[in-house]
Amino acid sequence: MTNNAPADDRYVVHRLANGLQVIIERMPDVRSAAAGFYVCTGARDETPEVAGVSHFLEHMMFKGTSKRSWREITIDFDAMGSSYNAYTSEDRTVYYGWVRRGDIERQIELLSDMMRSTLPPAEFGTEKNVILEEIAMAKDNLDHLAFDFLQEQVFAGHSLAWPVLGYESTVGSLQRDRMGEYMQRRYAPNNMWLVVAGNVDVPAVITVAERCCGAWKTVEDASRRTPPPVHKGVGKLVVDRFRQQIVALTFPSVSARDPRAETVAAAVQILGGDNSRFFWNIVQKGIAPRAGAHHLDYTDSGVFILYGSCEPERADALLEAMRNEASRICSEPVLEREVERVKNRRRTSLAMDAETPYCRLTQLMDDMECYGRPRTVEETLAEVETVTAKSVHEYLQAFPIDREGYLISVGPRDWPEAG
Amino acid sequence: MIKLFHDVLPNGIECGVAEAAGRHVVSFQVRVLAGHVNEPVDRLGLARIVEGTIDKGTPKRSAQELSDAFDDIGAVRGAGSGRETTTFTCTVLPEHLDRALELHAEMLRTPTLPSKAVEVNVELARQELTALQDDPQGLVEKHITPRAYGPVLGRHPLGEPTTLNHITRSDVEQFWKAHYHNGRIVAVFAGPVGPNAAADLLGRHFDGFGERRAQGREAQEFIFTPGRTHVIKALEQQQMAICWPGVDATHLDFPVQQVALGILSGGMSGRLFTEVREKRGLVYWVSAWQDTPRGVGMMFLGASTTPDRCDETYATMLREVDRLSEDIEDDELRRAVTGLVAAHDTRGDSTRARCVEIGNDLFFFGRPIPLEEKVAKLEAVTINDVRRYLAEHRRDQLCVLTLGPRPLSASGCVSPAAVEAAQ
Numbered sequence: 001m002t003n004n005a006p007a008d009d010r011y012v013v014h015r016l017a018n019g020l021q022v023i024i025e026r027m028p029d030v031r032s033a034a035a036g037f038y039v040c041t042g043a044r045d046e047t048p049e050v051a052g053v054s055h056f057l058e059h060m061m062f063k064g065t066s067k068r069s070w071r072e073i074t075i076d077f078d079a080m081g082s083s084y085n086a087y088t089s090e091d092r093t094v095y096y097g098w099v100r101r102g103d104i105e106r107q108i109e110l111l112s113d114m115m116r117s118t119l120p121p122a123e124f125g126t127e128k129n130v131i132l133e134e135i136a137m138a139k140d141n142l143d144h145l146a147f148d149f150l151q152e153q154v155f156a157g158h159s160l161a162w163p164v165l166g167y168e169s170t171v172g173s174l175q176r177d178r179m180g181e182y183m184q185r186r187y188a189p190n191n192m193w194l195v196v197a198g199n200v201d202v203p204a205v206i207t208v209a210e211r212c213c214g215a216w217k218t219v220e221d222a223s224r225r226t227p228p229p230v231h232k233g234v235g236k237l238v239v240d241r242f243r244q245q246i247v248a249l250t251f252p253s254v255s256a257r258d259p260r261a262e263t264v265a266a267a268v269q270i271l272g273g274d275n276s277r278f279f280w281n282i283v284q285k286g287i288a289p290r291a292g293a294h295h296l297d298y299t300d301s302g303v304f305i306l307y308g309s310c311e312p313e314r315a316d317a318l319l320e321a322m323r324n325e326a327s328r329i330c331s332e333p334v335l336e337r338e339v340e341r342v343k344n345r346r347r348t349s350l351a352m353d354a355e356t357p358y359c360r361l362t363q364l365m366d367d368m369e370c371y372g373r374p375r376t377v378e379e380t381l382a383e384v385e386t387v388t389a390k391s392v393h394e395y396l397q398a399f400p401i402d403r404e405g406y407l408i409s410v411g412p413r414d415w416p417e418a419g
Numbered sequence: 420m421i422k423l424f425h426d427v428l429p430n431g432i433e434c435g436v437a438e439a440a441g442r443h444v445v446s447f448q449v450r451v452l453a454g455h456v457n458e459p460v461d462r463l464g465l466a467r468i469v470e471g472t473i474d475k476g477t478p479k480r481s482a483q484e485l486s487d488a489f490d491d492i493g494a495v496r497g498a499g500s501g502r503e504t505t506t507f508t509c510t511v512l513p514e515h516l517d518r519a520l521e522l523h524a525e526m527l528r529t530p531t532l533p534s535k536a537v538e539v540n541v542e543l544a545r546q547e548l549t550a551l552q553d554d555p556q557g558l559v560e561k562h563i564t565p566r567a568y569g570p571v572l573g574r575h576p577l578g579e580p581t582t583l584n585h586i587t588r589s590d591v592e593q594f595w596k597a598h599y600h601n602g603r604i605v606a607v608f609a610g611p612v613g614p615n616a617a618a619d620l621l622g623r624h625f626d627g628f629g630e631r632r633a634q635g636r637e638a639q640e641f642i643f644t645p646g647r648t649h650v651i652k653a654l655e656q657q658q659m660a661i662c663w664p665g666v667d668a669t670h671l672d673f674p675v676q677q678v679a680l681g682i683l684s685g686g687m688s689g690r691l692f693t694e695v696r697e698k699r700g701l702v703y704w705v706s707a708w709q710d711t712p713r714g715v716g717m718m719f720l721g722a723s724t725t726p727d728r729c730d731e732t733y734a735t736m737l738r739e740v741d742r743l744s745e746d747i748e749d750d751e752l753r754r755a756v757t758g759l760v761a762a763h764d765t766r767g768d769s770t771r772a773r774c775v776e777i778g779n780d781l782f783f784f785g786r787p788i789p790l791e792e793k794v795a796k797l798e799a800v801t802i803n804d805v806r807r808y809l810a811e812h813r814r815d816q817l818c819v820l821t822l823g824p825r826p827l828s829a830s831g832c833v834s835p836a837a838v839e840a841a842q
Contacts (some may be wrong), residue, residue, distance in 0.1 A: 031795075078687065125700075289550060340491075351443045
């Protein structure tokens with residue numbers, strides 16, 4: 001069954017009888033191809049006592065199937081010369097491999113086999129140690145620590161508040177059978193997509209998908225996602241051993257599915273991208289070596305983030321400069337030429353991304369998540385063209401960033417002082 | 420189909436082109452053959468200050484106007500100072516290539532180098548040195564590099580607080596005058612641009628830019644200092660890096676070294692990942708890589724782990740290096756070669772990646788290297804080649820740097836033999 005694709009013969013969306021959607025973009029001019037499974041599961045789908053299970057499970061998916069041992073999985077990837085990996089976020093888990101065009105069907109077969117891991121008991125304890133090392137490593141990274149703290153504060157009371165890696169306590173006590181139960185519910189074909197981009201033979205891809213994934217059983221999972229609250233306030237985490245202070249401000253914003261997504265992206269660039277107001281008025285004023293803006297978005301919520309890192313005694317100056325710029329962009333409409341410059345860069349970036357199957361794979365996954373269908377580069381470009389100074393202004397009127405927001409401080413200084 | 424061209428233009432610029440007619444973007448890189456090795460010893464960090472100041476205005480445009488002009492054509496730019504070179508890389512839609520190169524020429528040839536911008540860049544570099552204290556892997560690199568390469572090649576891009584304090588606008592201007600000229604420029608293009616068009620653009624925009632005579636192509640003094648150093652720092656994990664000399668990028672055995680590294684750390688089936696992480700669960704991150712300044716090659720091993728596992732991790736890594744010369748199998752050699760060859764096809768679909776690759780070819784070899792030639796050399800590597808290479812480049816003298824709560828055990832760690840016995 002083929003449907004839901006753009007009216008463009010480069011794209012095919014094929015749905016298997018069990019609900020697995022196969023999304024294909026043909027790129028006849030390239031020498032490579034990429035394939036990946038998008039699993040609609042992540043930290044936000046966990047219960048508190050198993051925090052970190054999605055990420056731990058991602059590791060375990062490499063550890064063995066009924067056909068392959070962990071050693072055979074890695075050997076088969078490397079025998080193709082694949083550039084492969086996996087990652088877990090709050091709302092997705094992705095496995096991918098990028099290979100020469102002639103190897104794409106083998107790549108899909110291998111990834112498909114992995115998706116039916118047996119979670120080998122003998123590997124569970126060893127991999128748990130690897131995860132605990134990853135958690136320790138994250139604690140030595142100020143940015144990682146600050147981002148986890150920001151999520152914990154801004155989304156307090158919601159599953160988006162806990163870290164993707166989980167906690168030593170939850171990972172340490174996690175049992176294999178709990179992981180298996182979670183996998184069974186979440187790694188169902190109706191909760192996953194197989195995405196393929198590159199120089200591929202479409203019928204051959206569909207055939208291999210049918211053969212490798214067609215027997216997977218559909219599961220109706222009763223658990224549902226709910227939008228998080230977006231709090232305001234002040235949160236500080238004092239960590240003596242760091243030398244820098246991270247300062248961030250967050251404000252409620254639109255979700256990734258909102259039609260204003262490109263407008264928000266333009267606002268982020270004008271305020272905190274290259275050649276931005278933050279660059280000239282904060283970094284190039286010597287206040288902080290790093291200052292920027294970011295839009296953290298999920299399918300049902302979004303947060304506009306202003307951030308910077310500086311020497312602790314400069315935290316007040318950094319905060320004041322960020323608030324000044326936030327206030328200015330809300331009160332004085334941005335200029336049309338500022339928007340045009342951002343759009344010009346975006347056009348070039350889209351053309352660059354359109355060259356490589358891996359970049360297209362990533363974009364197609366985002367498109368499926370936000371729009372439920374793949375989009376052509378031209379369609380994305382058309383959306384970029386609709387952004388204007390007026391649309392940026394209207395967005396900032398609807399979601400102002402010159403208010404209290406949530407102030408986050410992480411670093412050696414006990415700042416801001418109470419009161 | 421990619422066609423390669425190379426020439427030294429009448430104006431002194433060395434030019435390389437990877438013409439790929441069907442691409443929708445064009446990338447170019449202007450590489451100035453001057454970097455941290457060219458800094459006066461009391462002005463360390465200067466090359467980076469020059470790179471950060473050079474786009475802060477010209478007689479025609481203020482700093483912001485120059486950035487705006489690049490944005491008007493949607494230029495996606497990058498710049499960075501390195502040990503021996505400073506690079507300016509740019510990708511644009513093909514119709515904007517002329518303008519992009521014109522703006523680069525304006526920036527590189529007529530910078531006003533404002534005093535205020537120099538002061539700000541010095542201040543930012545000083546703050547980044549502070550920030551480096553929060554970056555464990557960056558700190559390891561900072562500490563091991565001078566021991567691996569000596570006081571010149573081992574310089575850190577950010578310099579030192581004391582040397583940064585001395586840098587003035589006059590220093591920046593002198594460095595620019597001495598090093599930014601056609602005789603030190605290597606310019607490469609990739610995408611829908613041919614050699615004549617590239618030569619024409621470089622002629623129109625760069626003719627008469629300073630000294631034409633080729634400079635900056637000599638290898639630098641290299642001093643390797645074996646030994647073990649520990650830097651105490653409050654961290655959850657212990658960081659470690661180990662290095663020893665290998666061969667440089669132009670050496671006949673360079674493909675052999677690449678394959679040996681591939682066997683050790685080319686993918687998840689590589690020996691380090693398999694033995695250190697997958698079998699023992701000692702680390703999340705472990706890797707091996709090479710670093711190749713001009714005329715020098717250095718092999719590195721790196722990992723981070725909690726302090727109690729540090730000695731075992733260290734010994735296991737070295738054991739795997741030693742084991743390489745004992746029991747390489749044909750399958751793993753083929754996998755390593757395949758990984759290296761396949762990367763040319765996958766990453767090579769990116770025009771920007773092609774551009775960077777040809778830039779490196781010109782830097783090391785003085786000519787673009789056809790893909791077929793690179794692939795043939797890799798595919799010719801045999802098990803005996805790897806064994807011979809390992810015999811000739813033994814890891815008997817190591818430079819070891821650890822960073823974290825405690826040093827490696829005083830007795831020299833768990834011995835590799837003990838690790839083997841425990842297997």
